[in-house]
Amino acid sequence: MNGLLVLFDLVLLAGIVGVAWRCLASTDLFRAVVLFITFGLLLALAWVRLEAPDIALAEAAIGAGITGALLLVTLERLRSIMAERRSGRPHSPPPDPTGPHALLRALHDPLPEHRTFLPALTFALVVGGLLVTALWHQPQSVGLEPVVDAHMDVSGVDHPITAVLLNFRAYDTFLELAIVLIALLGAWSLGRHDLIPARPAPGPILPGTLRLLVPVAVVTGVYVLWAGSHAPGGAFQAGAILGAAGILLVLARPRQLPMAPGGPLRLGISAGVALFLLVGLYGLAAGHGFLGYAEAWAYPLIILIEVAATLSIALTLVALFVAGRPAGDDA
Amino acid sequence: MSPPGAEWLPAGIAGLVGLSLAVAVLATAWPRQAHRIGLLGALAVTAWVLVLSAVFLNAGPDPETAATRVALGGWEAPLGLMLHLDGLSVTLLVLTAVVGLATSLYSLGYVHDRIERRQFWPLWLWLWAGLNMLFLSGDAFNLYITLEVVSLSAVALVAFTGTAAAVSGAVRYLLVNILGSLSFLMGVVLLFGEHGVLDLVLLEARTEAGPTERMAAVLMTAGLMLKAALFPLHVWLAPAHGSAPAPVSAVLSGLVVTGSFYLILRLWLGVFAPLATPAFGILVGLLGVGALVWGSLQALRAGRLKSIVAYSTVAQFGYLLVAFPLMLVDPGTWRVVVFFTVVHALAKASVFLAAGTLQHAAGHDRLADLGDVLRARPRMVFALGLAGVSLMGLPFTGGFIAKYLLLEAGLGTVLAGSVIGVLWVLAIAGGGLLAAAYVLRMVAPSFQRGRADAGETVSLWMDWVPLGLATVAALAGLAGTLTLNTLALTPGAP
Numbered sequence: 001m002n003g004l005l006v007l008f009d010l011v012l013l014a015g016i017v018g019v020a021w022r023c024l025a026s027t028d029l030f031r032a033v034v035l036f037i038t039f040g041l042l043l044a045l046a047w048v049r050l051e052a053p054d055i056a057l058a059e060a061a062i063g064a065g066i067t068g069a070l071l072l073v074t075l076e077r078l079r080s081i082m083a084e085r086r087s088g089r090p091h092s093p094p095p096d097p098t099g100p101h102a103l104l105r106a107l108h109d110p111l112p113e114h115r116t117f118l119p120a121l122t123f124a125l126v127v128g129g130l131l132v133t134a135l136w137h138q139p140q141s142v143g144l145e146p147v148v149d150a151h152m153d154v155s156g157v158d159h160p161i162t163a164v165l166l167n168f169r170a171y172d173t174f175l176e177l178a179i180v181l182i183a184l185l186g187a188w189s190l191g192r193h194d195l196i197p198a199r200p201a202p203g204p205i206l207p208g209t210l211r212l213l214v215p216v217a218v219v220t221g222v223y224v225l226w227a228g229s230h231a232p233g234g235a236f237q238a239g240a241i242l243g244a245a246g247i248l249l250v251l252a253r254p255r256q257l258p259m260a261p262g263g264p265l266r267l268g269i270s271a272g273v274a275l276f277l278l279v280g281l282y283g284l285a286a287g288h289g290f291l292g293y294a295e296a297w298a299y300p301l302i303i304l305i306e307v308a309a310t311l312s313i314a315l316t317l318v319a320l321f322v323a324g325r326p327a328g329d330d331a
Numbered sequence: 332m333s334p335p336g337a338e339w340l341p342a343g344i345a346g347l348v349g350l351s352l353a354v355a356v357l358a359t360a361w362p363r364q365a366h367r368i369g370l371l372g373a374l375a376v377t378a379w380v381l382v383l384s385a386v387f388l389n390a391g392p393d394p395e396t397a398a399t400r401v402a403l404g405g406w407e408a409p410l411g412l413m414l415h416l417d418g419l420s421v422t423l424l425v426l427t428a429v430v431g432l433a434t435s436l437y438s439l440g441y442v443h444d445r446i447e448r449r450q451f452w453p454l455w456l457w458l459w460a461g462l463n464m465l466f467l468s469g470d471a472f473n474l475y476i477t478l479e480v481v482s483l484s485a486v487a488l489v490a491f492t493g494t495a496a497a498v499s500g501a502v503r504y505l506l507v508n509i510l511g512s513l514s515f516l517m518g519v520v521l522l523f524g525e526h527g528v529l530d531l532v533l534l535e536a537r538t539e540a541g542p543t544e545r546m547a548a549v550l551m552t553a554g555l556m557l558k559a560a561l562f563p564l565h566v567w568l569a570p571a572h573g574s575a576p577a578p579v580s581a582v583l584s585g586l587v588v589t590g591s592f593y594l595i596l597r598l599w600l601g602v603f604a605p606l607a608t609p610a611f612g613i614l615v616g617l618l619g620v621g622a623l624v625w626g627s628l629q630a631l632r633a634g635r636l637k638s639i640v641a642y643s644t645v646a647q648f649g650y651l652l653v654a655f656p657l658m659l660v661d662p663g664t665w666r667v668v669v670f671f672t673v674v675h676a677l678a679k680a681s682v683f684l685a686a687g688t689l690q691h692a693a694g695h696d697r698l699a700d701l702g703d704v705l706r707a708r709p710r711m712v713f714a715l716g717l718a719g720v721s722l723m724g725l726p727f728t729g730g731f732i733a734k735y736l737l738l739e740a741g742l743g744t745v746l747a748g749s750v751i752g753v754l755w756v757l758a759i760a761g762g763g764l765l766a767a768a769y770v771l772r773m774v775a776p777s778f779q780r781g782r783a784d785a786g787e788t789v790s791l792w793m794d795w796v797p798l799g800l801a802t803v804a805a806l807a808g809l810a811g812t813l814t815l816n817t818l819a820l821t822p823g824a825p
Binding site: 130131133134135137138139141142143144147148151167168169170171172175176178179181182183185186188189190191266267269270273274277280281283284288289290291292293329330 | 342345359406409412446449450457464472476486491498521523542543
């Protein structure tokens with residue numbers, strides 16, 4: 001191995017551990033969130049070094065990007081709640097106990113006390129030590145790579161990761177899509193969001209950037225989706241990129257955002273799961289097994305599922321960022 | 332038309348997964364009709380499960396080869412993932428269907444607000460689908476994902492009333508679940524790294540008592556114990572189960588906790604079987620005694636009806652831990668443990684549903700002020716009593732059979748010369764007495780003199796479903812032999 005690369009790995013490793021430590025030890029929540037985003041990006045680099053570009057893409061887009069945005073927006077709302085509380089309006093009626101605000105208030109319990117620090121550290125060191133020992137004894141296992149490689153010609157796609165995710169273990173991927181959807185259903189069950197007013201920014205910079213960035217994000221998202229069949233990429237990464245474009249629009253909002261209509265929105269968020277399930281049930285009826293495809297149809301069906309999944313994931317991520325359900329959903 | 336035979340089973344298993352998912356997806360996409368979709372779906376899924384179990388038993392399978400495995404998408408393990416149906420999964424699927432149907436009917440009355448209904452039904456149907464998939468999964472990584480589906484929808488359901496107490500209970504529940512899932516996932520990763528397969532049957536054939544297996548066993552068991560609220564990792568249970576809406580509490584205490592316990596049992600009967608040592612068994616058994624004593628004492632002290640019920644779950648799950656050392660002496664005891672879980676789930680769900688009706692009628696569930704409503708609602712008292720009798724284990728109920736068999740196994744260990752067996756026997760017998768004390772505490776106000784006031788009117792569903800489910804729990808004793816024989820059709824288990 002190249003000496004420079006070893007050095008790079010060592011620095012990366014030290015950086016990951018250091019940033020994680022600083023993130024956990026920080027008493028300033030904003031700083032912790034920023035460090036968490038940095039941590040995600042370093043982790044993505046580590047995945048690149050481990051030759052897992054698919055996971056690196058997902059980690060950068062979802063782990064660092066979308067999660068970071070979600071954390072930041074949560075922090076902003078937490079601050080406005082705290083400001084309300086500190087401004088001390090003791091005689092004003094208590095705020096509505098329902099809605100996403102209740103969740104934030106419940107989250108804002110006192111910070112962990114210092115006396116939990118030593119036990120937590122001991123626990124982490126013991127578990128970590130045992131894990132390292134167990135990993136030390138593990139054989140150099142090749143896992144399922146040879147089995148997957150032997151079946152690539154009947155999978156319908158050229159990229160082994162996509163073949164596993166959308167064909168050999170499609171059931172797992174289907175359930176992961178479902179989990180994203182359930183998370184949104186959970187967030188929506190907590191309350192409605194208010195009308196989002198326009199926030200026109202002074203000067204040409206923000207609108208100009210937006211005009212450039214959003215189309216670029218859309219093209220990148222579509223490319224990553226399309227690339228998934230033969231190279232690293234796929235629905236989750238593409239959905240995250242498209243979702244990021246949507247989040248950018250929600251954040252900048254040069255005009256008042258229209259209220260999303262309930263019915264089409266519901267269809268949009270469940271399209272990925274619904275189409276996946278329909279294809280799966282068709283496979284069961286046609287004798288290819290539940291979530292199975294006829295070999296000749298594998299490629300088009302996989303692409304179809306990925307397109308629907310990308311749209312649903314992007315919509316769901318934007319909706320999670322907005323948090324409450326739109327008023328139209330109750331109509 | 333002749334009834335479907337054994338050759339229908341693979342399609343039937345995949346069909347059950349497909350059907351329960353289709354119901355959940357449909358309710359998500361079309362929330363306006365979610366309650367109607369939910370009711371029809373509940374009936375359809377229950378019917379499907381009953382047919383499936385009848386076909387499974389009717390096929391007269393050989394206990395050694397009774398498991399039906401279905402390759403999804405036509406990809407056999409180790410490449411693809413397999414669904415797995417055996418006596419253990421059939422039993423838990425039927426339990427889930429019975430409790431699920433009762434909860435669905437009850438929810439028709441309980442969740443009547445138009446907007447709440449739209450939020451409740453999709454989440455509940457996802458939870459049910461998740462449980463069905465959990466019991467049918469035969470793959471370590473897939474188990475992790477189905478667990479996530481179950482936990483996430485359960486967390487959302489706990490929070491769904493949106494009150495501060497419910498939300499903070501839900502957040503606590505979420506953090507516990509994430510910790511438990513991560514721990515479980517780490518174990519899965521270790522096993523996959525060592526053996527290169529995820530399928531449980533293939534894993535079982537390859538595992539031996541090595542350091543990786545030990546570490547994986549510790550991580551996965553600890554994670555699942557956290558999720559199953561097994562003593563001493565139970566502290567999150569009472570706030571979450573006590574503040575959730577009644578149908579949700581019923582499902583959480585009856586099914587979700589049972590799901591995690593099922594997984595512990597499944598792993599220790601299969602993959603981790605070579606790791607069980609007597610010392611480990613005694614440790615687990617002692618935790619069980621702790622759970623019985625601590626949970627019962629908390630239930631005796633609690634001031635709210637639903638808290639009593641929630642703490643009794645902690646106590647009753649102590650029996651499952653006490654049974655671990657018994658299993659090491661007589662491996663067949665695991666079937667009694669499952670039967671006990673089934674009876675407990677039925678009884679506990681009906682107690683929670685009855686408590687929900689009382690809470691709705693009175694507007695609160697403080698035990699001290701519930702007397703008026705209890706006196707005016709004898710049907711609820713009867714439901715509470717009937718399910719309580721089953722929890723205590725009085726003769727002729729399902730609980731009696733389960734505890735009798737457990738005691739028999741305990742005495743067996745004493746006769747086999749184990750001194751500590753005396754402690755297990757005492758714990759099993761004493762736990763019943765403590766259960767009697769807190770069950771009587773719940774119904775006692777109805778026997779005192781005083782005003783009777785029915786409180787708010789409740790719908791017919793809320794009035795009758797708890798009693799119906801309590802009757803099923805009591806009658807479950809009659810199905811004891813059937814359940815034990817079904818469970819015997821689990822290959823690999825003793």
